[in-house]
Amino acid sequence: MAGGIFAVLLIAFVVAMATQAVPAFSKLGVSFLWGSNWDPAHNHFGVLPFAVGTIETTVIAVALAVPIGLGTALALAYLAPRRLRAPLSTAVELLAAVPSVVYGLWGLVAVAPLFRTTVEPQLTSVLGWTGLLGGPNQGVGLLLAGVILFIMVLPTMVAISRDVLAAVPHDQVEGAMALGATRWQVLRKVIVPGARVGLLGAFTLATGRALGETVAVALVIGNSAHLAPSLKANAGTIPSLIVSSFGEASGTQLNVLFAAALVLLVVGIGVNALARVFVRSVKRSGAASVTVA
Amino acid sequence: MTEPLTTPAHIAQSIGLTTEEVFVGHHAGAAKAMRLENVTVTFGGRAAVRGVTFDAYQREVTALIGPSGSGKTTLLRALNRMHDTVRSAAVTGTVMLGDTDVYGRSTDPTLLRSRVGMVFQRPNPFPTMSIYENAVAGLRFNGVRKKSLLDEAAESSLVAAALWDSVRDRLKVHASTLSGGEQQRLCIARALAVEPEVLLMDEPTSALDPIATKRIEELIGELKDRVTIIIVTHNMQQAMRVSDRCAFLLMGEDRTGELIEFNSTSKLFSEPDDPRTLDYINGRFG
Numbered sequence A: 001m002a003g004g005i006f007a008v009l010l011i012a013f014v015v016a017m018a019t020q021a022v023p024a025f026s027k028l029g030v031s032f033l034w035g036s037n038w039d040p041a042h043n044h045f046g047v048l049p050f051a052v053g054t055i056e057t058t059v060i061a062v063a064l065a066v067p068i069g070l071g072t073a074l075a076l077a078y079l080a081p082r083r084l085r086a087p088l089s090t091a092v093e094l095l096a097a098v099p100s101v102v103y104g105l106w107g108l109v110a111v112a113p114l115f116r117t118t119v120e121p122q123l124t125s126v127l128g129w130t131g132l133l134g135g136p137n138q139g140v141g142l143l144l145a146g147v148i149l150f151i152m153v154l155p156t157m158v159a160i161s162r163d164v165l166a167a168v169p170h171d172q173v174e175g176a177m178a179l180g181a182t183r184w185q186v187l188r189k190v191i192v193p194g195a196r197v198g199l200l201g202a203f204t205l206a207t208g209r210a211l212g213e214t215v216a217v218a219l220v221i222g223n224s225a226h227l228a229p230s231l232k233a234n235a236g237t238i239p240s241l242i243v244s245s246f247g248e249a250s251g252t253q254l255n256v257l258f259a260a261a262l263v264l265l266v267v268g269i270g271v272n273a274l275a276r277v278f279v280r281s282v283k284r285s286g287a288a289s290v291t292v293a
Numbered sequence B: 001m002t003e004p005l006t007t008p009a010h011i012a013q014s015i016g017l018t019t020e021e022v023f024v025g026h027h028a029g030a031a032k033a034m035r036l037e038n039v040t041v042t043f044g045g046r047a048a049v050r051g052v053t054f055d056a057y058q059r060e061v062t063a064l065i066g067p068s069g070s071g072k073t074t075l076l077r078a079l080n081r082m083h084d085t086v087r088s089a090a091v092t093g094t095v096m097l098g099d100t101d102v103y104g105r106s107t108d109p110t111l112l113r114s115r116v117g118m119v120f121q122r123p124n125p126f127p128t129m130s131i132y133e134n135a136v137a138g139l140r141f142n143g144v145r146k147k148s149l150l151d152e153a154a155e156s157s158l159v160a161a162a163l164w165d166s167v168r169d170r171l172k173v174h175a176s177t178l179s180g181g182e183q184q185r186l187c188i189a190r191a192l193a194v195e196p197e198v199l200l201m202d203e204p205t206s207a208l209d210p211i212a213t214k215r216i217e218e219l220i221g222e223l224k225d226r227v228t229i230i231i232v233t234h235n236m237q238q239a240m241r242v243s244d245r246c247a248f249l250l251m252g253e254d255r256t257g258e259l260i261e262f263n264s265t266s267k268l269f270s271e272p273d274d275p276r277t278l279d280y281i282n283g284r285f286g
């Protein structure tokens, strides 16, 4: 039942976005989706820089969130001293409830200066050879946006992962222990694989949130319409573009913004669907429960 | 207990003990694989089982019987230090595995557990692993990498657990596709693959149907030449069928389990020393 309601909602979303986006496609074709020149004043509506910015910030956020989130979740579920687990878990849950605008403002006033004076110079001296860190240290930019996104998705990632890790049946853990597994082996070979379906869910949720986050990113990314030449450069994402230009947009530009939103929606659904397919194949291949004659 | 035609000294030497160590005690002729002395397990200060002393002999099956709550599981889990993870649990007394003090300061619990295997009440193969991976999981935990060694161990342990013929063509299939009885035999194979000296079994057939139960019981008989077995069972017929010696536990007034009688199985079930044993085997309580 509820599933039906959500399906209807989803279709309603797509239809609403599409209706508004259609004029853009009829006027500009589809090529603006991968055009790299965004200059509404001269009728250039290339969305590529924002699409790339969206992907880059999401990749940074998720690349950091997966190992750190998983490690934190394992610590909360199994490793931390018992007395600390409950307070730490509460702290994580509280962090998940902080509104994103607060993360954005905090990123802008507290983290950006730290990035400019310390993090970016240090990173550049260590990883400058990759060519990804050219240009001045300015605090705001792609990297900061990715890191703020990471900090934003981390609590949700940790909270869900902790629960699914803790839900791995204890008899599995004992089965491994009884074979002489060390604590670390139990975690790696039994608990993490046993929780993989749920972990994938946490991962998908984090990715979805990172893809769609708007306000916080708009505050810390520097809002540039150009493809970022460096992780330290200003950039933009589709949500940050929409939120920062929707107010003054009209005509074709408005339609293009809807088209971009539609693209984001489709990508979001795609990530979700991919995860589902993966989850299903994992389940089919035998995460099923133990059957007893 | 009949030993092969060798001298007592030879037997002792072959298992790394002095002749005296082997023959001291009330069961001359058999070597002790595990010795329990005054073992008490408490949870949060309350004793679940108290003051248990008996020996488990090599090439024998020792059964732990007694009513529900008499501490059979608790006692069994003390033998491979499974209580280590339970914070409220404390074990006192002495448990010896050969000449290793199980609770000795220098004893590594993970190493110990590879010498004392365990099979649980509910079959618990690792559901994310294939049959093959389940069979060799213990070896992998113990650092064995070599493919040929793993293959060999997988085959020989699955053969020993009477599972090889039915799974040899589907080793890569997930373990959860097996029937309950097959899963339990896989768990036995998994335990055997690490070549433990002692195998602890906690009601290994209680979740299985009679046919699967029978196969496991036959298996126990076949295995006792290669591993000392200590089995918890609720089923007295099973204890009679599979065990050589039997320990009867019963909780006293304070609901703490105690060892009432330890005897050869035939003696315990025909003319027990303790009247409470007689009451129990005649179904008068429990």
Ligand SMILES: Nc1ncnc2c1ncn2[C@@H]1O[C@H](COP(=O)(O)OP(=O)(O)OP(=O)(O)O)[C@@H](O)[C@H]1O
Residues within 6 Å of the ligand: B043, B048, B066, B067, B068, B069, B070, B071, B072, B073, B074, B075, B086, B088, B234
């Ligand atoms: N982790 C634990 N914490 C507290 N008490 C426990 C724990 N495990 C067992 N006990 C207690 O120890 C006593 C003995 O339980 P145990 O499971 O060893 O009995 P059992 O003889 O195996 O019973 P059954 O035949 O039902 O399996 C019980 O009173 C039980 O409540």
Ligand SMILES: [Mg+2]
Residues within 6 Å of the ligand: B072, B073, B074, B202, B232
């Ligand atoms: Mg029990």
